[in-house]
Amino acid sequence: MENGRASTKPISQVTCTAPVNIAVIKYWGKRDEQLVLPINPSLSVTLSQDQLCTRTTVAASVDFKRDRIWLNGQEQSIDTPRLQKCLGEIRRLARKRKHEEERSGDLLGCCVHICSENNFPTAAGLASSAAGYACLVQSLARLFGIDGDVSHIARQGSGSACRSMYGGFVEWTMGRAEDGSDSVAKQVAPAEHWPELRVLVVVVNAGKKAVGSTEGMQTTVRTSALVAYRAEHVVPSRQDDMKRAVLDRDFQAFGEITMRDSNQFHATCLDTYPPIFYLNETSKQIIHLVHRYNRHHGKVKAAYTFDAGPNAVLYLLQDDVPEVLALLKHFFPANANNDSERTFVRGLPDVCRKDVSSDLLDSVGLEPSPGAVQYIIHTKAGQDPQVLTNPQQALLDENGWPKKQN
Template identity: 65%
Template sequence: MPEDNDNPYLVSCSAPVNIAVIKYWGKRDEDLILPINSSLSVTLHQDQLKTTTTVAVSRLFKEDRLWLNGKEEDITHPRLQSCLREIRRLARKRRNDGNPDSAGLSHKVHICSVNNFPTAAGLASSAAGFACLVYSLAQAFGVEGDLSGIARQGSGSACRSMYGGFVEWKMGSREDGKDSVAQQVEPESHWPELRILVLVASAKRKPIGSTSGMQTSVQTSLLLKHRAESVVPRRMDEMTEAIRRKDFPAFAELTMKDSNQFHASCLDTYPPIFYLSSVSQQVIHLVHRYNRHYGETRVAYSFDAGPNAVIFTSQQHVPEFVQVVQHFFPPDANGEDFIKGLPVTDAVLSEELKQAVGLEPMPKGINYIISTKAGPGPRVISDPSQHLLSSDGFPKKTL
């Protein structure tokens, strides 16, 4: 950041959501957020799903402050403090190494962040949020290099949102967590025909948060222990290979099996944890019957810690599958906002396909669909009019 003056220095950035196809569930170190297994995710495009954050730095600020989705939040949360402390430490080290761009390290920060998707509904809001926070703070304080280890200390899966495309989070083996970082497997341009449909069944806050759910699972689930030690290492290799070959059937089968096993681990937890709803289960049936009708794997589902389905498919199958979803989950009569994001062309369903799927329709089971694809990692927003904070460092009235 530039030398001191009375005007706040503002930086705005955006960061993406990611969806794990090989899941992370459970920590071996709660403070450093070190996972019990490696994981692999697809970064979704920011044109459809993103967090936007503005950081303001000024010597006139009396304290660090945070506003999230229009409401001031407690910035003393340990994970927030961990990210702030680590960025400031690296900035101080950079200045001590003779870099003049690290002025204002003693200054307080104002942070304002908004999501363009439901928060805490199982759509990886904390991943995008902490990735964006860390990336924005790094831009403000002139910190460079791999930031995934810092983002991990805010939210484990946030480390994967520091890169675009297909991303691996290595569990690492060191006690200090220095080797528990994310790295890109392939960029977003690698598999251009891959498409992602987020089927939003509920935007409500999930009943059991991921942090407490993981703690209980680690303590009580023998299946989770077996999964981490014996299943995931092989699946990581197989998934990486499937992505590199753009082998959709292999990618799809691994994705569905891993989602199923994650939720089986939640059921194996004591007391059991239920993240899937009756709508989620209906989507699972629909996908398998759709694939069986065609005698090949055209679509795959994945569910994180929530009821919302993430569907992976090829671009050519999107129109028909969206029509299938609309038929078996009829939306409200007005329905004009049922499909958001990338445009989807119309398709006509055959009676044969409807009969092959053969499910009882669940009206309004799916609120809407977000049509998207793989996208890039965090980026700086260069247009000053897009700042969420005014020139005085406080939230704009429109938030």
């Protein structure tokens, strides 16, 4: 047992959960790599933590010899630039506030232990870094007694993490300041503003991982002739239109802008040299399904968006969930040797089953692709990061060491 485990000195510990967010106006491209400043504003929906979240416990003790981090049960190097940036910024802020407010700064000399887990497979490509850095920064801010917005710190861990610092509908302003202080996340509307909105995360069976998003967006900014035009001349008005659509709960506008912006983001990836492809054949089938579904009904009833991978995220209204789920199950049935239907659709309590008309099936007219979709997560908009006060929910024990796995 390492020195420190047997300590009887009190340690400080905080546990938080933080949500995933899915952008409807996409972030792709930095104007400052160090400060993680984007080339355009973006806007996202924070998803409920009941289905998808990261949980993180941070502890500080004079007995800890060095900062350490455990992710999903494995110790990882703490010496990555992004982790160091977040830790450094939190400590700098804590030091500054101690000085300004004459607070106690007992923890400033302490090393920290960090333990973090996702309640969903990291490999699923579900933007886990946003939830992860949001949770880390939120936990550390609480531990060091920092109040107020710390989204600019989360941003420096992973750009889109700043948007996971708020619940509901969140914009990340581009900012103009050189130090990045005005490139922060702001809530546009709380989750309760649009209670009927639902989200289906369609996890697609993918081959090996394509280009990572950090490298991908660097290459796009360096080589695409279109991405700067998008950032300067397309996104700003789209961002305004999207905010209006959210505030008006105008699903027609919300859905159409969401799809157009996803497509344009992937268009700039294709305009990259060498080109980057994130959509696979299943992604394209889902895109066709959604457009044909909407055309069948004569209006936008479902909208897709894709991040840096083949998984689709569908936005839709509560009343249409049974029909869209039935369509997805019809055209992307689970493999025969797959689990039961309950595990194929996960998340919110089962919606009533819906039989789809043969008219609608004909309108969609795809060849069914068994096994192309792994599973579907049914969720909705949700809250900002939460503090868990029950020590049983902490990932570190009372001495600040990872609890034994069950």
